[in-house]
Amino acid sequence: xxxxxxxxxxxxxxxxxxxxxxxxxxxxxxxxxxxxxxxxxxxxxxxxxxxxxxxxxxxxxxxxxxxxxxxxxxxxxxxxxxxxxxxxxxxxxxxxxxxxxxxxxxxxxxxxxxxxxxxxxxxxxxxxxxxxxxxxxxxxxxxxxxxxxxxxxxxxxxxxxxxxxxxxxxxxxxxxxxxxxxxxxxxxxxxxxxxxxxxxxxxxxxxxxxxxxxxxxxxxxxxxxxxxxxxxxxxxxxxxxxxxxxxxxxxxxxxxxxxxxxxxxxxxxxxxxxxxxxxxxxxxxxxxxxxxxxxxxxxxxxxxxxxxxxxxxxxxxxxxxxxxxxxxxxxxxxxxxxxxxxxxxxxxxxxxxxxxxxxxxxxxxxxxxxxxxxxxxxxxxxxxxxxxxxxxxxxxxxxxxxxxxxxxxxxxxxxxxxxxxxxxxxxxxxxxxxxxxxxxxxxxxxxxxxxxxxxxxxxxxxxxxxxxxxxxxxxxxxxxxxxxxxxxxxxxxxxxxxxxxxxxxxxxxxxxxxxxxxxxxxxxxxxxxxxxxxxxxxxxxxxxxx
Numbered sequence: 198x199x200x201x202x203x204x205x206x207x208x209x210x211x212x213x214x215x216x217x218x219x220x221x222x223x224x225x226x227x228x229x230x231x232x233x234x235x236x237x238x239x240x241x242x243x244x245x246x247x248x249x250x251x252x253x254x255x256x257x258x259x260x261x262x263x264x265x266x267x268x269x270x271x272x273x274x275x276x277x278x279x280x281x282x283x284x285x286x287x288x289x290x291x292x293x294x295x296x297x298x299x300x301x302x303x304x305x306x307x308x309x310x311x312x313x314x315x316x317x318x319x320x321x322x323x324x325x326x327x328x329x330x331x332x333x334x335x336x337x338x339x340x341x342x343x344x345x346x347x348x349x350x351x352x353x354x355x356x357x358x359x360x361x362x363x364x365x366x367x368x369x370x371x372x373x374x375x376x377x378x379x380x381x382x383x384x385x386x387x388x389x390x391x392x393x394x395x396x397x398x399x400x401x402x403x404x405x406x407x408x409x410x411x412x413x414x415x416x417x418x419x420x421x422x423x424x425x426x427x428x429x430x431x432x433x434x435x436x437x438x439x440x441x442x443x444x445x446x447x448x449x450x451x452x453x454x455x456x457x458x459x460x461x462x463x464x465x466x467x468x469x470x471x472x473x474x475x476x477x478x479x480x481x482x483x484x485x486x487x488x489x490x491x492x493x494x495x496x497x498x499x500x501x502x503x504x505x506x507x508x509x510x511x512x513x514x515x516x517x518x519x520x521x522x523x524x525x526x527x528x529x530x531x532x533x534x535x536x537x538x539x540x541x542x543x544x545x546x547x548x549x550x551x552x553x554x555x556x557x558x559x560x561x562x563x564x565x566x567x568x569x570x571x572x573x574x575x576x577x578x579x580x581x582x583x584x585x586x587x588x589x590x591x592x593x594x595x596x597x598x599x600x601x602x603x604x605x606x607x608x609x610x611x612x613x614x615x616x617x618x619x620x621x622x623x624x625x626x627x628x629x630x631x632x633x634x635x636x637x638x639x640x641x642x643x644x645x646x647x648x649x650x651x652x653x654x655x656x657x658x659x660x661x662x663x664x665x666x667x668x669x670x671x672x673x674x675x676x677x678x679x680x681x682x683x684x685x686x687x688x689x690x691x692x693x694x695x696x697x698x699x700x701x702x703x704x705x706x707x708x709x710x711x712x713x714x715x716x717x718x719x720x721x722x723x724x725x726x727x728x729x730x731x732x733x734x735x736x737x738x739x740x741x742x743x
Contacts, residue, residue, distance in 0.1 A: 246517045250510055251503040253520040254452070258502070260524050261456030261551060262463075263599045264531060268547045269460075269555045270592035272318065274585070280315030283308040306375035313374060313391070318556060321398045325564045328403075330410065330472070337407075338414045342423045345411060349427060352408045359401045360457075360552045367554075370394045401557035409468045409561060416469055416490045424490060431501040439508045448509060449523050455502050457551035462498055464558055466491045468565045475569040525610050528603035535600060 230237055286308055304312070337345065370390040384390070415424040438451065470484070470491065477483040510517070530546045548554055572578060 243511065247507050247511055249517050250507040250520075253517055254502060254506045255499075257452060257520045257524045257527075258456050258459055260527055260599070260602065261453065262460050263595060263602075264527060264547050265456065265460040265551060265553050265555075267592065267595050267599055268553065269464075269559065270588060270595065272314070272555050272559050274589040274592045276311065276314060276318070279308075279311040283312040283315070287312070309374050310371050313370060313394075314556075317391075317394055317398055318560070320395060321402055321556070321560045322563050324399055325402055325406070325560050326567060328406070328564070330406070330564070330568060333407070334410050334413065337410050338418070342420070342426065345414065345423055346426050346430075349408070349411050350430070352404055352411065355404050356401075356408065356461075357454075357552065359397065359404065359557075360554055363397050363401060363554045363557075364548045364552075366390075366394050366397045367556075398556050398560070401554065402560045405465075405557050405561045406564065409465050409472075409565070412465055412494075413469045413472055416487055416494075417473055421490075424494070428494060428497045431497055435501050435505050438505050439512070443509050443513045443515070445515065445519055445522075448506075448513075448515060448519065449526070451509075452506070452520070452523060453550045454552060455506075457553040459498060459502070460551075460553065461558065462495065464562060466495065468562060471565045471569050525606050528606040528610075531599055531603040532607065 283304065286304060290303055337348075340348070369384075370387075370393070373384050373387055373390045376384075412427075415421075415427055418424070443451065470487070473487055474480070474484060509515070510519070527550070530550065534546060570577070572581070
């Protein structure tokens with residue numbers, strides 16, 4: 198057994214520190230941050246990225262709003278003309294067939310869709326015009342603040358649910374009306390689908406009218422308590438979003454929803470301004486009184502979006518460039534609707550991306566304008582024609598700007614791919630080593646390429662989220678984007694894998710699976726879902742749906 202020598206008094210004194218020594222060390226202790234340079238540099242870069250998020254978010258939202266405006270103006274400008282042309286074809290072609298001068302189908306699929314759209318739009322507008330909004334306003338105004346707050350939240354939830362349900366209803370109607378008659382009948386018939394679509398548009402229009410009326414009560418009430426509560430309601434949304442886990446695709450869905458919400462709120466505020474100005478005989482004084490409140494609502498919405506996306510990207514370690522990917526994805530969607538014979542309506546992709554259905558909101562706006570403007574003389578009709586022509590010109594200019602921006606974004610995307618061909622390989626895709634020839638995207642060359650080449654090979658996939666018709670294998674960005682932007686080899690993200698029963702459909706490492714040949718789909722691909730062909734590593738002939 199070893200024996201230990203007891204320390205002497207001198208050694209014990211040297212090992213003992215006094216209180217003054219402790220204070221001295223705390224006051225004179227140094228920092229050598231250079232030894233951990235990478236970590237501190239990364240933290241500084243996170244702060245810079247946090248500050249860049251509002252600008253990148255606004256770029257995406259503005260471009261998304263432009264597409265929503267394009268879809269919204271379409272139903273007020275070009276749809277009436279297409280409807281009249283379809284009605285003329287319905288009258289003229291049977292007469293021409295009887296005379297033997299013309300042999301053609303009675304209506305083309307596009308004319309059938311235009312006829313159905315115009316009929317739904319006219320019917321729902323007539324129903325809304327029969328509603329007395331003044332009585333609705335006073336009924337809502339007589340309620341307590343708490344009731345109105347709960348009522349407005351219920352309307353918001355109902356609006357989102359109906360938006361998700363509405364696009365499927367309208368798509369089902371168009372497909373039932375244009376489906377080949379040679380196929381075996383697998384549907385209820387055209388009349389039930391028309392009834393479903395009419396019920397949906399009427400219900401959604403009433404809901405939006407109640408939203409606008411409630412917002413009108415909040416803005417014009419002497420007690421601003423309701424408006425304050427409605428503004429503070431955005432912070433509840435902030436609490437429910439910031440602390441959730443998001444990957445790139447989930448954040449894309451949230452951002453598209455914010456685009457739709459921003460445009461929807463802007464139209465509601467415009468309706469409130471129209472209704473209020475009508476009640477005060479278009480007095481500028483009243484406009485200046487209500488303008489600050491409307492600005493408070495809109496500015497709060499913008500600030501909440503900035504804060505929400507800044508912290509979501511901060512907590513989930515998402516780069517700032519992700520919003521640029523989203524914008525390019527919308528650019529590819531925009532160009533896909535410019536084909537002479539597109540596989541879907543030009544607003545279909547906007548509806549599926551954003552959850553934005555233009556018909557109910559357009560019906561409510563027409564109701565507000567009809568109650569605010571009177572047509573008593575010829576001058577009124579002249580002003581109406583001038584307003585229509587102005588809207589048509591605005592829609593054309595808006596479309597040209599959106600398409601030009603899309604061409605610029607696609608050109609920049611192609612240039613980036615040509616400069617860095619090696620970075621276009623992801624953990625799932627392996628593209629050819631030889632870079633594709635450089636293409637110059639202009640409106641003319643784009644239209645010619647769309648006519649001469651397959652859409653799926655030129656532009657990639659379409660909608661990321663198709664409301665309730667979402668295939669878990671298709672929850673991804675456009676295929677063209679995945680070829681170049683997903684260049685991290687070992688990343689973790691939420692991608693459900695239906696073929697792997699051993700792992701949960703949650704967060705997993707994306708790696709090419711060698712034991713799987715052709716991945717089977719879980720359901721039949723719909724018309725608005727073009728196939729996404731990708732080449733797996735080592736298997737150049739395999740088609741995989743992401």
